[in-house]
Amino acid sequence: MAAILEFEKPIQELENKISELRSFSKEKGIDLSNEISILEKRAMEVRESIYGNLSSWQNVLIARHPERPNTHDYIEYLFTDFLEMHGDRLYGDDPAVVGGIGRFNGHAVTLIGHLKGKDTKENLVRNFGMAHPEGYRKAMRLMKQAEKFRRPVICFIDTPGAYPGIGAEERGQFEAIAKSILTMAKLKTPIITVVIGEGGSGGALAFGVGDRILMQEHAIYSVISPEGYASILWKDSSRAREAADVIRLTAQAILELGVADKIVPEPLGGAQRDPEAAAELLGQCLAETLDELVEIEPEKLVLLRHDKFRVIGALGAD
Amino acid sequence: MVLDVFRKQKSIAVQPELESREIPEGIWSKCGSCSEILLNKDLDKNLKVCLKCGFHFRLTAHERIKFTLDSKSFREMDADVLPVNPFKLTDYENKLTVARSKSSLNEAVVTGEGTIEGFPVVIAVMDAHFMMGSMGTVVGEKITRAVEAAVSGEKPLIIFAASGGARMQEGILSLMQLVKTVEAVARLGDAGQLYISVLTDPTTGGVSASFAALGDIIIAEPDALIGFAGQRVIEQTIRQKLPEGFQSAEFFKQRGFIDSIVPRSELKGTLARLLELHLQGVK
Ligand SMILES: [Zn+2]
Numbered sequence: 001m002a003a004i005l006e007f008e009k010p011i012q013e014l015e016n017k018i019s020e021l022r023s024f025s026k027e028k029g030i031d032l033s034n035e036i037s038i039l040e041k042r043a044m045e046v047r048e049s050i051y052g053n054l055s056s057w058q059n060v061l062i063a064r065h066p067e068r069p070n071t072h073d074y075i076e077y078l079f080t081d082f083l084e085m086h087g088d089r090l091y092g093d094d095p096a097v098v099g100g101i102g103r104f105n106g107h108a109v110t111l112i113g114h115l116k117g118k119d120t121k122e123n124l125v126r127n128f129g130m131a132h133p134e135g136y137r138k139a140m141r142l143m144k145q146a147e148k149f150r151r152p153v154i155c156f157i158d159t160p161g162a163y164p165g166i167g168a169e170e171r172g173q174f175e176a177i178a179k180s181i182l183t184m185a186k187l188k189t190p191i192i193t194v195v196i197g198e199g200g201s202g203g204a205l206a207f208g209v210g211d212r213i214l215m216q217e218h219a220i221y222s223v224i225s226p227e228g229y230a231s232i233l234w235k236d237s238s239r240a241r242e243a244a245d246v247i248r249l250t251a252q253a254i255l256e257l258g259v260a261d262k263i264v265p266e267p268l269g270g271a272q273r274d275p276e277a278a279a280e281l282l283g284q285c286l287a288e289t290l291d292e293l294v295e296i297e298p299e300k301l302v303l304l305r306h307d308k309f310r311v312i313g314a315l316g317a318d
Numbered sequence: 319m320v321l322d323v324f325r326k327q328k329s330i331a332v333q334p335e336l337e338s339r340e341i342p343e344g345i346w347s348k349c350g351s352c353s354e355i356l357l358n359k360d361l362d363k364n365l366k367v368c369l370k371c372g373f374h375f376r377l378t379a380h381e382r383i384k385f386t387l388d389s390k391s392f393r394e395m396d397a398d399v400l401p402v403n404p405f406k407l408t409d410y411e412n413k414l415t416v417a418r419s420k421s422s423l424n425e426a427v428v429t430g431e432g433t434i435e436g437f438p439v440v441i442a443v444m445d446a447h448f449m450m451g452s453m454g455t456v457v458g459e460k461i462t463r464a465v466e467a468a469v470s471g472e473k474p475l476i477i478f479a480a481s482g483g484a485r486m487q488e489g490i491l492s493l494m495q496l497v498k499t500v501e502a503v504a505r506l507g508d509a510g511q512l513y514i515s516v517l518t519d520p521t522t523g524g525v526s527a528s529f530a531a532l533g534d535i536i537i538a539e540p541d542a543l544i545g546f547a548g549q550r551v552i553e554q555t556i557r558q559k560l561p562e563g564f565q566s567a568e569f570f571k572q573r574g575f576i577d578s579i580v581p582r583s584e585l586k587g588t589l590a591r592l593l594e595l596h597l598q599g600v601k
Contacts, residue, residue: 164547164555169565172575174522174546178531181500201484201493202527202546209497223484223493223524228551233409233486247489248405257404259490306501310462313404313455313491313498 005061007050008269014043051268054218056244056253060226062218062270063197069275070129071098071113071156074196077279078286079104079111085142087134091171094135096127096159099142104154105287107294110146112139112207113156116197129198130163133176136206140183143191150298152190152290155207160225162203177206184209185309188302190293192286194264195219195251196271211296211305212289213259215251216282217266221259222249258312262289349373365582374539374582376519378421379428379445382478386586387432387441394430395467396460401425403487404455410487413449421448425456426481429464431473435590437597440468444480446520451481453525454488458495461529465502465513474512474593479530483523496528503529512596514589517567517576518542531575535592538567538576539585545570 004012018039025032054062062068075082075098082102086093099112114131117123139155146153162173184191184207193210199221215221224232226244231237254260264285271278293301346355351373361368365385366375377385383392401414401424418424426448431440442464444451453461461477468475484492506513515533517526519542527546538544545565553560563569570576580588 162546164551166552166556166560166564169545169547169552170569170573172570172573174526174544175531175575177527177546178496178500178529181497181528182504182532185497185501185504202496202524205493205496221490223489224486229486246405246407247486249490254490257490259494306505309494309497309501312494313458313488 003065003067005058005065007054007058007061011043011047011050011269014039014046018043047269051270055241056248056250057226057241059218059250060220060244062272063220065270065272066118067272068197069271069278070118071111071115071158071196073275074113074156074279074282075100075102075111077276078283079109082111085145086138088137088141090137091134094132094138095125096129096131096163097135097139099138101151105283105290107290108149108151109290110142110151110153111156112142112153113196114159114203114207116158127163129159130161131159131203131206132163132165132168133171133173136173136176136180139207140180143183143187147187147189150189152192152294153187154286154290155191155193155210157193157195157199157204157207157221158197159200159203160198161200162206177202180206181209185305186302188298190290190296190298190301191305192289192293194282194286195221195254195260196282200225209305209309211293211301211308212261214262214264214285214289215254215260216264216271216278217251218270219251220249221251221254222247347375350375367582372540372581374519374541376446376480378447379423379443382443382518383428383430383432383441385582386443386476386478386589387434387439388436391432392430393432394428396429396463397424399424399456399460401456402454404491405487405489407487413487417448421445423448425460426451426453427457427460429460429467431467431471434476434586434593437590437593438473439476439593440464440471440473441476441478443478444525446480446482449485451479451520451525452483452485452492453481453495454485454492455495457485458492458498461495461499462502465499465506465529468511468513469502469506469509472509472511474514474596475506476514476516476589477529477533478516478518479521479525480518481522481525481530482520483525493524496524499529500532503532507532507534512593514592516585517544520544522546522548522565536575536577537585537588538571538579540567540579540581542567544576 021032079102084100098115114129115126116129117126191210192212194214226240227237229243230239251263265281267274267277349368352371354370427444429442442461513533514535517538521544567579
């Protein structure tokens with residue numbers, strides 16, 4: 001059962017009541033199916049109303065939900081014959097980034113993604129999905145390998161951001177992120193980018209130069225975390241909820257700003273409530289997008305990719 | 319992507335009200351490194367490098383242009399492009415107004431064409447005095463247009479980076495300027511043209527992680543702060559003090575990310591020599 005977020009408590013209370021009634025009815029042999037179905041209907045209405053009116057901050061909490069499916073889960077659900085590839089051939093292997101080759105919907109593809117852990121122990125290994133330079137350099141190596149063998153690339157973004165640490169700086173993460181953006185800009189093969197959870201700043205953008213940018217319904221994408229925005233611009237990190245509205249980071253906002261191309265629906269209540277259904281919805285969208293992109297000449301893709309980013313935030317004047 | 323560069327700023331123009339009456343406004347400046355009081359006219363003559371300790375003061379875009387290009391050769395492009403406030407934030411509007419009136423610039427970058435010892439170039443000069451040189455849509459657009467002008471005019475490109483990173487008030491649109499500028503630089507590279515990136519204090523966040531890192535030649539000014547993550551954020555994350563000289567130009571040169579650290583007094587000459595070495599054909 002997924003951990004309960006504060007704003008989900010009314011749903012939880014109804015569900016508790018339903019299960020109480022069920023066990024009572026079973027124990028005493030009394031038929032309460034009418035009462036139960038009324039409560040179930042009510043629970044569904046409450047869920048729909050809560051999830052239909054999420055604040056930006058509530059969306060942030062869902063995007064960061066510890067039980068939200070991660071890159072590993074989607075690989076399990078959506079890919080066959082997946083073989084993970086390790087290392088950047090320069091320094092090491094970054095556990096915060098996974099990459100490899102597998103089969104998706106009939107196509108051999110290269111898959112690259114940030115990998116967050118599901119608990120503290122996993123997160124210590126995965127560094128909470130915050131990459132070091134060798135993570136971006138591994139990704140670039142796999143992208144170029146994909147280009148050589150004419151494989152499409154699928155990138156899953158799920159990171160709070162690049163790792164603010166001494167080693168990451170020493171090994172030049174500014175250069176690694178810039179090169180990753182450049183590599184994607186020039187890559188002569190289809191690239192699909194999906195934000196599956198948190199898309200935090202440059203660390204996210206390093207895998208973000210796609211021919212299509214998809215966002216899962218409750219994923220977020222931003223230049224800085226709401227906490228960071230509040231603490232730097234307002235000197236008050238407790239105003240993160242407010243900042244979440246100001247910086248426009250929900251999938252809907254990113255779509256309206258012309259950055260995301262499509263929103264991938266999630267099961268009601270978020271992907272963490274039903275990872276398999278979430279994977280199916282994502283798989284459908286990826287399949288359609290991929291079928292469309294493989295029809296386009298690689299040289300043409302590079303030109304179109306340039307044009308796509310050239311007009312983002314274009315100035316109204318002249 | 320954090321504008322965590324204020325604490326590093328060592329050059330402080332003397333505030334008249336804080337100093338004794340013997341130091342009239344606009345005549346003297348105090349070195350941010352050795353605290354020497356310097357006559358502005360001497361300081362200007364020395365390209366705003368401390369005469370005592372060699373500390374490089376931050377330059378305005380127009381000072382940089384004056385110290386780099388041949389006199390009267392500069393032709394500004396897109397001078398009249400005004401800032402945008404895509405989310406209509408009141409705080410941001412106010413900050414822009416203040417920045418514009420204090421700096422007499424419309425945005426945090428000045429772009430144009432000119433010559434360096436007779437060699438034509440397209441240049442983009444960022445100005446850290448304008449909202450810490452942060453890159454939003456207008457800065458990204460002006461830099462992109464400058465790169466495109468270099469491509470179409472078949473001229474070498476020089477960009478002087480000076481920025482705390484992406485401009486937070488424009489959200490995801492600022493982040494996308496990293497891609498837009500890198501895409502432009504990619505085309506310049508495909509066209510076989512020279513791009514010299516000069517990293518000045520500070521070059522951090524999204525600017526360090528985009529076009530500034532991609533010069534064919536990367537030069538830095540002495541002691542410039544360079545890097546992706548802000549120092550305060552790093553300290554909070556790892557809970558330890560950062561070593562002396564961390565993220566300086568020298569730090570990154572030693573680790574292989576910078577071709578050369580060039581003092582300001584030699585910068586124009588160095589650029590001219592590089593431009594000459596890249597002329598096509600035998601000379
Ligand atoms: Zn000094």
